Amino acid sequence: MTENTIIGIHHLTEKSLGHNGIVQPLLTDLYQITMAYAYWKSGKTKDISVFDLFFRKNPFQGEFTIFAGLEECLKFLKRFHYSESDIAYLRQTLPDTIDDEFFDYLSKLNTNDVTLYAVEEGSVVFPRVPLIRIEGPLIIVQLLETTLLTLVNYASLMATNAARYRMAAGDLKLLEFGLRRAQGPDGGLSASKYSYIGGFDGTSNVLAGKLFNIPVKGTHAHAYITSFTDLTELQTCTLVPKAGGEHRNLSELATNWRLKLISLFNVVSTEASDGELAALISFAIAFPDGFMALVDTYDVKRSGLLNFCAVALALNDLGYQAIGIRIDSGDLAYLSNVARHFFNEISKQYDIPWFAELMIMASNDINEETILSLNDQGHKINCFGIGTHLVTCQRQPALGCVYKMVELNGQPRIKLSQDVGKVTMPGRKDAYRLYSESGDALIDLLQKSSEEAPQVNHKVLCRHPFEESKRAYVTPSKVKKLLRICWKDGNIVGPLPSLAEIRNKVQASLKTLRPDIKRNLNPTPFKVAVSDNLYKFLHDLWLQNAPIGELS
Amino acid sequence: MTENTIIGIHHLTEKSLGHNGIVQPLLTDLYQITMAYAYWKSGKTKDISVFDLFFRKNPFQGEFTIFAGLEECLKFLKRFHYSESDIAYLRQTLPDTIDDEFFDYLSKLNTNDVTLYAVEEGSVVFPRVPLIRIEGPLIIVQLLETTLLTLVNYASLMATNAARYRMAAGDLKLLEFGLRRAQGPDGGLSASKYSYIGGFDGTSNVLAGKLFNIPVKGTHAHAYITSFTDLTELQTCTLVPKAGGEHRNLSELATNWRLKLISLFNVVSTEASDGELAALISFAIAFPDGFMALVDTYDVKRSGLLNFCAVALALNDLGYQAIGIRIDSGDLAYLSNVARHFFNEISKQYDIPWFAELMIMASNDINEETILSLNDQGHKINCFGIGTHLVTCQRQPALGCVYKMVELNGQPRIKLSQDVGKVTMPGRKDAYRLYSESGDALIDLLQKSSEEAPQVNHKVLCRHPFEESKRAYVTPSKVKKLLRICWKDGNIVGPLPSLAEIRNKVQASLKTLRPDIKRNLNPTPFKVAVSDNLYKFLHDLWLQNAPIGELS
Structure with a gap:
């Protein structure tokens, strides 16, 4: 025994x-x-x-x-x-x-x-x-x-x-992102474990995932976006379609889609960051089935959303479904409504039903009161990523x-x-x-x-x-x-x-x-x-x- | 190498x-x-x-x-x-x-x-x-x-x-007591280590002492006091004088001292707890050179201080110097002044100079503001034991x-x-x-x-x-x-x-x-x-x- x-x-x-x-x-x-x-x-x-x-x-x-x-x-x-x-x-x-x-x-x-x-x-x-x-x-x-x-x-x-966060968030997804603000390494591990027990759906903490078998989640940070300045930096531009076959040029597809979308978004092309587009293309090539993009590095409305939709539509051309976006600053209720509006428009215009269902994650200094207030304002967020307030139990x-x-x-x-x-x-x-x-x-x-x-x-x-x-x-x-x-x-x-x-x-x-x-x-x-x-x-x-x- | x-x-x-x-x-x-x-x-x-x-x-x-x-x-x-x-x-x-x-x-x-x-x-x-x-x-x-x-x-x-606590406390001693309220085990260890770095004099956390070579401090809890109900429970009553020689009956000496002190403290004998006296005698027998007593289990003025002084004077009869008291509730500025008053009186009355210098430690939910406010009120505390507010950085x-x-x-x-x-x-x-x-x-x-x-x-x-x-x-x-x-x-x-x-x-x-x-x-x-x-x-x-x- x-x-x-x-x-x-x-x-x-x-x-x-x-x-x-x-x-x-x-x-x-x-x-x-x-x-x-x-x-x-x-x-x-x-x-x-x-x-x-x-x-x-x-x-x-x-x-x-x-x-x-x-x-x-x-x-x-x-x-x-x-x-x-x-x-x-x-x-x-x-x-x-x-x-x-x-x-x-x-x-x-x-x-x-x-x-x-x-x-x-x-x-x-x-x-x-x-x-x-x-x-x-x-x-x-x-x-x-x-x-x-x-x-x-x-x-x-x-x-x-x-x-308490789970009650405030109802059926929405909740992810714990608090490791960097916890009381040291073990404080972070305990936070991941007990927030999962309390009703969270997963954590960003990889070691917690390994030790406790909790789902781990995460995509990229602002640094990933700022590490690219334009499309010429893309050393790999191609991707094999989901169903197999020849490599296709994702960068070209995304660039074309961005041109088509400019009028829908009512922006001028100079406003959208090429570095951001390059970063998102490269990320989509790395994770074609798990494309989730941070869209607030420059400007959510004028750059991030447009670039994301362009890449998501390019992926769609190759048979892949994007996951969604993360917004880490600004007026979360408003921006989530803006994002959902564009997702719905594109879904209708190009007849891609799942595009309307893209996930919108919000993650900027959120606490229980923020969620309750967002509920009052009316938002279109599907998932919250919560760090500092959760793990330090600030209140x-x-x-x-x-x-x-x-x-x-x-x-x-x-x-x-x-x-x-x-x-x-x-x-x-x-x-x-x-x-x-x-x-x-x-x-x-x-x-x-x-x-x-x-x-x-x-x-x-x-x-x-x-x-x-x-x-x-x-x-x-x-x-x-x-x-x-x-x-x-x-x-x-x-x-x-x-x-x-x-x-x-x-x-x-x-x-x-x-x-x-x-x-x-x-x-x-x-x-x-x-x-x-x-x-x-x-x-x-x-x-x-x-x-x-x-x-x- | x-x-x-x-x-x-x-x-x-x-x-x-x-x-x-x-x-x-x-x-x-x-x-x-x-x-x-x-x-x-x-x-x-x-x-x-x-x-x-x-x-x-x-x-x-x-x-x-x-x-x-x-x-x-x-x-x-x-x-x-x-x-x-x-x-x-x-x-x-x-x-x-x-x-x-x-x-x-x-x-x-x-x-x-x-x-x-x-x-x-x-x-x-x-x-x-x-x-x-x-x-x-x-x-x-x-x-x-x-x-x-x-x-x-x-x-x-x-x-x-x-x-910040160190600045507020000036030259007074500061001890970290926060393990039980820290973010789990490692949160507690980190708290001990970094509060020592920040200017604390020691911790109650034994493992932190062992791992980081930080001074560790601590005497007893209220449970120790309440585990005794009267003097008959004392299985050992005697102690060898510091200079050596025959065992003397510390319990008898302390009981006699308490009778002598009753008029100075202006209490009636029924007010002082016999269980507390028994607990303090047993603790003094265990730590004759390190006698530090918690005095607020029943009533600081009417029981704890009187019992402490009786035992400290009994120890003095055998050549030992007590360390002092800890107060864990009540009006800390006031009680520290009361305690210092009695220590001074006894020091004069019985010509024991060190009795006036006995340490007074305070330890009830203290934060930076409490220390600053105690400074304003005027207190006679020598040492603070600080837990929750320190380790959770509540503010x-x-x-x-x-x-x-x-x-x-x-x-x-x-x-x-x-x-x-x-x-x-x-x-x-x-x-x-x-x-x-x-x-x-x-x-x-x-x-x-x-x-x-x-x-x-x-x-x-x-x-x-x-x-x-x-x-x-x-x-x-x-x-x-x-x-x-x-x-x-x-x-x-x-x-x-x-x-x-x-x-x-x-x-x-x-x-x-x-x-x-x-x-x-x-x-x-x-x-x-x-x-x-x-x-x-x-x-x-x-x-x-x-x-x-x-x-x-």
Whole structure:
């Protein structure tokens, strides 16, 4: 049995692990290791803890989040081991007073005694509901904190951002172009992966394509256009027709077509760039079946579109269908309408039906609001290429997941705070999503794990965790237990879903949310409640732990 | 001669390359490879190009930027090679119509014919001045674009952000705590590295410490405190005095000290948490020489400070000096003053001089503005721990470096735009920084490479690149050529500076800027000019290339 079949997935190969070579136990905050030593020194190696990983606020002024990064977390647990060089580094970094046996202890540490429950990757999730509940020896569970947060925070933020773009763009194609503006190489890879999960159709990042089997897309940049100045620079002008036969002169055909089109475009021939025409001809010769052209290097209306149409019609003479154009500057709604107008005119005039359907891609500094505004203006764009705003999550560049101890040796733990929103939910808990008859998600309910699960068609009292008077009875038509076991006894439990399955999960999960929860402007919060039992447990513990002052 | 000595640096080891295993030729946008094919197909393999890498706007509403990422770029050039599996992936990804010889061409491609000039890493830089000028065969230079941008953009943004925090914090200590909120694992590592370069004193990220030899810092989290509920849980209570001898009971000493301090702190004993006291005692036993305590788990004034002082005084009885406290919530200026007040009182009352100097660290969601506002309020903080805002560069999460062709086969190239700010500076250029007698940087001057360098004590005409009437004569007391050769004939030229040297460079370079250029609010722009020659060259070319319309 190979490593891969043990953990039940086909895509955990050397290749994908390679990308994550840096996800190792030292990828953590030093205080996790100093705490480990202090716990060890205090004889707390047998203490058993329960921690919750959750966030307190949905990102992007929205009311939902997509949970992602779980697979990476499980792979990290699988690999968790301090190497000899790690131990040597820690020995030199920690104070000399550290007992030597501690390093032996660390070098033998693994995650076999840890059990991890998590929400399904790709699910819609909400504040306060544990995304991950992790149980096991305090020292090891504490040592996992930073790495798990690192793996979940950006992945979930990115998947959520991508899902929001997907909702704004409807059925249009979305491509991720953000590598050059990401937080370094791996930031770029994670962006490609999690934007695909969130609903994008592909990426420009070739390595992401190779590692994660995501479709990769891309044609050329402005530099390609400006590298040609006129038609005499074309060293190859000919192309064999798609059906085979003699080489034909594509350059001549395109030049002739441009002359014919000049009156339709209402320009003078001096306005259209010959360098651009040469560049497009050479690109069409290289990719006759995939001709997609950037048309805004000089002037979209007076040069780029005309040159593109001339080359596309020349290709058509040889039996090839062009793909379309990309516009990277200017008034995108207006220019897309202009382009579509000419495509329609040419389609009619020369009776080439597919010409009306040419793809129009837009790609200049686009964000969620741009897409919504373009929708309002009315545009003819089929595809957006999105970079900076997507990968940096400009509107909110971090998701604030936290990792809090909720139980130790069977005793609940609570973290109090003057800010009620920061009080933690004590104890080992389960989370359920209750659905209406029509399949809409109604509410998420947190309960103590010792409580019985809510039953279908049975009324259950759902309480606001902090506001005493806010209560509601809910009679679910379907109940889903959110936290499922994923890691036990040193192994991943059950097969991991493929990237495509997680991607489908996102869309399926979003479908269960009412539209008002998903809308861009002033969305309705989804309710997260606690059981009556958990409510009382929480508030009793709160009173027990809050210090009593004395006024004097 | 080993690989390391060839490239003249001591720290380019397997270890540091390991972190960058993903920085490889496929870490790029697909269009670079489709363009490469189209160039190859057009017979442009011998075309020689010059590209500039630069940005157009300083980040963070500031007027300066720190250039970083160069070493990573050079290592990438060194390693540049398409592996067999890369070629196999490209073969399957690109259209079937691609000529097979192209893949042979790719598999043999290297950067031996490329020459790279760059500004020194760690230098202060300004818009439009090339940070990198790269020359060589068009295909290979174009193939490097995305990866170089990825490596420079975030590194420079991060180093600039860190340098701004450093200016705001003056001589106070700054620690980077951002791993859990970074763009994934490598985003976290890059953040640690480049914030150190920008002027931070250390990081919590252990792997960054190991890979880059950066000081790592950290003590404990709230979970450590809440894992204890009372003093009976202490399995070890004793500690050997620093000078040696019999074990003493630290728990008893601390409990007694707390009783003595209660009146000074004006609290009742029920207010101070026994769990917190137990946690601090156990932590002090683990790190008697490095006792640094988080004091805001319950209540800074009524519990945390009192417990900390009790344990610190108990440690003092055994000859150990505590380090200080960390405050992670609440009114940081106020609480730091309260803490310093008690430290001073105890120092006087018990005649322990170092007690007044205990470190106060603050770490709750701090950004540049918070530090400036704390400075205004008056605080007693010695050290800031900074996470989210630092690593995500929340105020501007991307630097917009671009990579533009400026010359091809000896002919200048210009990219026009309706937005004047986006017009590129054509031709192979050099950049000089001119200094005043006092050592202040006066202006950056771009010239055609064919022009003679500006001379010390000789008047030189500096022109605004686009506004005809804006000109000034400058007589420099010192002239520095900014672009220096870094890569030639397949090798890194000269020894690379160490991380510490780059870090020093940042501060030295910032010192040459007038304070009004560096200030936070409405800073003065630093002038970037062109020579008279370059001005004319640029504008002649502009006119030649701009299409002439016809009104009708």
